[in-house]
Amino acid sequence: MFMQIDNLKVHYPVRGGFFNRVIDHVHAVDGISMEFEKGKAYGLVGESGCGKSTTGKSIIGLEKITSGKIIYEGEDVTNKRRDRKSAYNRDIQMIFQDSHSAMNPRKRVQDILAEPIRNFLSLSPQEERKRINELLAIVGMPEDAKLKYPHEFSGGQKQRLGIARAIATNPKVIIADEPVSALDLSVQAQVLNFMKDIQNEYGLTYLFISHDLGVVKHMCEHISIMYKGRFVETGNTKEIFENPQHIYTKRLLSAIPEVSPIGRIERKRERVNVETHYQKEHNLSFDEKGRVFDLVPVTETHFVAASPTIKEVI
Amino acid sequence: MVSVSNDKNSNIASSPPTGFQVIFREFIKDKLALVSLIGIILVTAYVFIMAYLFINVDEIMRVSLRDKYAAPGEKFLLGADQGGRDIFGQLVIGAKNSLEIAIGVTIITSIFGIIVGLICGYFGGWIDNIIMRIIDFFITIPSLMLIIVFVTIIPKYSQYDLVLIISLFAWPGIARLVRSKALSEGKRDYVNASKTLGTNDFIIIFREIMPNLSSILIVETTLNFAGNIGIETVLSYLGFGLPPSTPSLGTLVSYANNPLILQQYWWCWLPAALFILIMMLAINFVGQAFRRAADARQRLG
Incomplete structure (x- = not known):
């Protein structure tokens, strides 16, 4: 096992009352576990506000973890995440959703790309320059891009620069937080294919956070569906798409639009069916507080959240 | 030739103007600010050159009763005060x-x-x-009164003590403004990115966030500068500024407290009053041009 997340919880306190005391908690991430193997892509799908980004940010150390463990290469790194210069921080990098705001507008591209190199690798100025040229070549940008500022690039180019920065220190895991949702469709395909290429070339492990099932299906071998800070279903891409178990997953899958006009009416009928099914079985799939149940295995790799009472039915 | 000039134009159009270019264009558009800026530079340069190279303070402050209230003319460019001391020299110093x-x-x-x-x-x-909370404390106490108390308590104080005492009460305002800007800037994604790329906090603060706040810092510094000229003048006017033997704008203006001088010997107080008025206005014009340059919605150029 390369990397493991064990029962990760991120709770935010809600303050209020006369003395500004903690009166409640927001359960942004509420007990999720994942296992990562080297060179694979893992998808994290869910509606907005379900805690996908918080998960990514807490893994890389931008959010405090309330409880749970992160084990990386056999070592517990839960408390090392925030120590910026550790090997863990070098090996795990992030691609941000909005590449424009993720780059300092006052810095030239060469300084932006040099930032991780200067922090993590001790290279001489010549080697550093060579590495920057190399990175630009990897992401298919001309060398004169070095002297430009981020605002001089298009959205797709900026995202590729973001990727170049993320792979600058030869990381092993890349957390991609909705890397293409700010781009238009033609550029999305370009960036996604490019991400796949570098994954194959460098054996990267991706944690691919997205709300777009199509993108995740294209990119990932393993998908986890998240809802209200918990996993409702997790399994191989094939299992999730062909044999969805949880009503939330079914509902999500039925919402994928299809462009063909043939079979439009049947598809609509099915969507209505799924929706009524969802409303009817809501009580069976979520407990009385609306919390998602714990995961139970369906097959060896496929897990679904289910109440203890209907466990036998599956 | 035509193609060259075209190329140049398209270059300018493709990259939005940044930093000094924006400020420069703002001053070109706002003639008042431009004149003010040039005026401030010239006056400041003149004052410092004269004060350090050509004017002897002791000579100017020497009392000569024969020249009491001498009118502006050949001997004194702007006349003399009741001690027969040169107003112009006092004004410069x-x-x-x-x-x-x-x-x-x-x-x-x-x-x-x-x-x-x-x-x-x-x-x-x-x-x-x-x-x-410390800043709130400093802001709530009446600073002018405390400065006066300090000045009275310290037996022999110089210009440097005065600078330190005034500074003690002037920093919280700036800190508060910068904090409010840094709060929103610190939540931006590029700061998060820097954190994940292993940059330490102090480099993030001073190399990443500060340059992005530079425009607001320049504006604030300029406008504060105008205000700080005022503070010293007010203290001297009230008689708590620089020691009485040192010429000061505030002392000159305070001559106007005497009705006789106010009416008959206008040259004692009017030049200093006008100087303060014009200086403050000019600095404010420049500051406002900076402010407009910093905020794209207000720009003229």
């Missing part, structure tokens, strides 16, 4: 003192205020809470 104090206070308060503000805004949490 006074302006030099006021400017020096204002520059000193502006530098000290800006550096301190910016550092404290950035640290509060970036770290937040309990650090921010503690420092903000």
Whole structure:
């Protein structure tokens, strides 16, 4: 096992009352576990506000973890995440959703790309320059891009620069937080294919956070569906798409639009069916507080959240 | 030739103007600010050159009763006061003192205020809470009164003590403004990115966040500078500024307290009053041009 997340919880306190005391908690991430193997892509799908980004940010150390463990290469790194210069921080990098705001507008591209190199690798100025040229070549940008500022690039180019920065220190895991949702469709395909290429070339492990099932299906071998800070279903891409178990997953899958006009009416009928099914079985799939149940295995790799009472039915 | 000029134009159009280019264009559009800026530079240069190279303070402050209230003319360019001392010389030395104090206070308060503000805004949490309570404390106490008390208590004080005392009460305002800007800037994604790329907090604060706040810092510093000239003048006017033997703009203006001088010997107080008025206005015009340059919605150019 390369990397493991064990029962990760991120709770935010809600303050209020006369003395500004903690009166409640927001359960942004509420007990999720994942296992990562080297060179694979893992998808994290869910509606907005379900805690996908918080998960990514807490893994890389931008959010405090309330409880749970992160084990990386056999070592517990839960408390090392925030120590910026550790090997863990070098090996795990992030691609941000909005590449424009993720780059300092006052810095030239060469300084932006040099930032991780200067922090993590001790290279001489010549080697550093060579590495920057190399990175630009990897992401298919001309060398004169070095002297430009981020605002001089298009959205797709900026995202590729973001990727170049993320792979600058030869990381092993890349957390991609909705890397293409700010781009238009033609550029999305370009960036996604490019991400796949570098994954194959460098054996990267991706944690691919997205709300777009199509993108995740294209990119990932393993998908986890998240809802209200918990996993409702997790399994191989094939299992999730062909044999969805949880009503939330079914509902999500039925919402994928299809462009063909043939079979439009049947598809609509099915969507209505799924929706009524969802409303009817809501009580069976979520407990009385609306919390998602714990995961139970369906097959060896496929897990679904289910109440203890209907466990036998599956 | 035509193609070359076209190329140049398209180059300018493709990259939005940044930094000094924007400021330059703003001044070209706003003639008043341009004139003010040139005026300030010339006056400041003249005052410092004259004060340090050509004017002897002791000579100017020597009392000569024969020249009591001498009218402006050949011997004295702007006349003399009741001690027969040259008004023009006092004006130059006074302006030099006021400017020096204002520059000193502006530098000290800006550096301190910016550092404290950035640290509060970036770290937040309990650090921010503690420092903000200290700042609230400084803002609520009446500063002018306390400065006067300090000046009265310290037996022999110089220009430097005055700078330090004024600075003590002027930094919280800057710190507060910078904090509010740093709070929003520190939540931006590029700061998060820098964190994940292993950059330490102090480099993030001073190399990443501060350059992005530079426009607001320049504006604030300029406008504070105008205010700080005022503080020294007010203190001297009230008689608590520089020691009485040192010429000061405030002292010159305070001659107008005497009705006789106010009516008959206008040259004693009017030049200093006009100088303060024009200086403050000019600095404010320049500051406003900077402010417009910093905010794209207000730009003229």
